[in-house]
Amino acid sequence: xxxxEQNSGPLSVPEGAIASLNCTYSDRGSQSFFWYxxxxxxxxxxxxxxxSNGDKxxxxxxxxxxxxxxxxxxxxRDSQPSDSATYLCASLLSxxxxxxxxxxxxxxxxxx
Amino acid sequence: DTAVSQTPKYxxxxxxxxxxxxxxxxxxxxTMYWYKQDSKKFLKIMFxxxxxxxxxxxxxxNRFSPKSPDKAHLNLxxxxxxxxxxxxxxxxxxxxxxxxxxxxxxxxxxxx
Numbered sequence: 001x002x003x004x005e006q007n008s009g010p011l012s013v014p015e016g017a018i019a020s021l022n023c024t025y026s027d028r029g030s031q032s033f034f035w036y037x038x039x040x041x042x043x044x045x046x047x048x049x050x051x052s053n054g055d056k057x058x059x060x061x062x063x064x065x066x067x068x069x070x071x072x073x074x075x076x077r078d079s080q081p082s083d084s085a086t087y088l089c090a091s092l093l094s095x096x097x098x099x100x101x102x103x104x105x106x107x108x109x110x111x112x
Numbered sequence: 113d114t115a116v117s118q119t120p121k122y123x124x125x126x127x128x129x130x131x132x133x134x135x136x137x138x139x140x141x142x143t144m145y146w147y148k149q150d151s152k153k154f155l156k157i158m159f160x161x162x163x164x165x166x167x168x169x170x171x172x173x174n175r176f177s178p179k180s181p182d183k184a185h186l187n188l189x190x191x192x193x194x195x196x197x198x199x200x201x202x203x204x205x206x207x208x209x210x211x212x213x214x215x216x217x218x219x220x221x222x223x224x
Contacts, residue, residue: 034212043202043215044155088155098210099168102155 002027004091006103015112019076021087023103026070029094033072035063036088038105044088047074079110115139116216118203124222125193133188133219135203143167144186145204145213146178155202161186162209193223 003026013019025033032051036044050056050063050072062075072091076083086105093099116137125131137144145168146158160168161180175191186203203216 032210036215043218046212046214049212086153092210097168099157099160099170100213104152104154 002030002091002093002101004089004101004103006087006089006106008104009107010109011106012109012111013079015079015081015110017079017110019079019083019108019110021074021076021089021106021108023072023074023089024070025072025089025091025101027091027094027101028070030091031094032092033063033065034090034092034100035061035072035074036090036102037083037085038088039085047087076108079108081110081112084108084110116203116205116214118201118216118219120219121217122220122222124224126224127193127195129193130189130191131193131221132190133201133203133221135186135188135216137184137203137205137214137216139205139207139214141205141207141214142183143206143209143211144180144183145206146186146188147202147204147215148172149200149202149218151199159186159188160209167209190221193221195223197221198223 035047038044048063060077064073088105089103090100143162145160159178164180200218204213206213
């Protein structure tokens with residue numbers, strides 16, 4: 001059973017700090033990874049995807065991928081209270097299954 | 113100009129009833145999905161359709177039957193509802209199979 005693991009949190013950071021969210025995956029063949037943000041009672045919204053080892057930046061968000069360690073992370077710079085949400089990590093299952101495996105999510109709380 | 117829409121938003125029903133959830137996307141995407149998010153917030157794929165063809169059919173009870181009348185619509189019919197079916201059901205779409213997915217607002221199903 002291929003899995004994606006995330007610490008459920010809550011991860012509490014002060015406003016303006018860097019929030020670091022981490023994820024590990026068990027499918028060594030997985031090539032594509034996605035970060036979604038889900039506010040309470042709302043649907044997941046795509047923040048970023050990453051396919052290559054290294055860093056990918058988009059505004060205040062940076063996704064990091066290390067395939068050797070099977071590790072994906074999301075950094076949020078200058079965290080705002082509006083960033084408080086659950087962040088879901090997902091990996092695309094390898095082997096042509098064409099399906100995303102989601103982690104249970106990490107709850108982030110940014111306090112003023 | 114909603115991208116992925118679902119109806120109804122809330123569904124409260126008795127055990128044993130049959131109900132349907134409808135999904136429509138106006139993004140011109142080829143692939144549509146149904147996900148179930150349970151009380152522990154795990155988001156798990158149920159079905160996916162690509163160009164109206166069933167691609168993923170996870171091990172869900174055969175009381176659940178998806179139907180895709182065209183590329184823009186994917187409906188979910190559930191027969192003989194059980195208490196354990198209570199969850200939030202999300203529809204999603206992506207431009208291509210295994211691409212970045214965009215979620216609808218969800219349907220919160222409560223079976224009494």
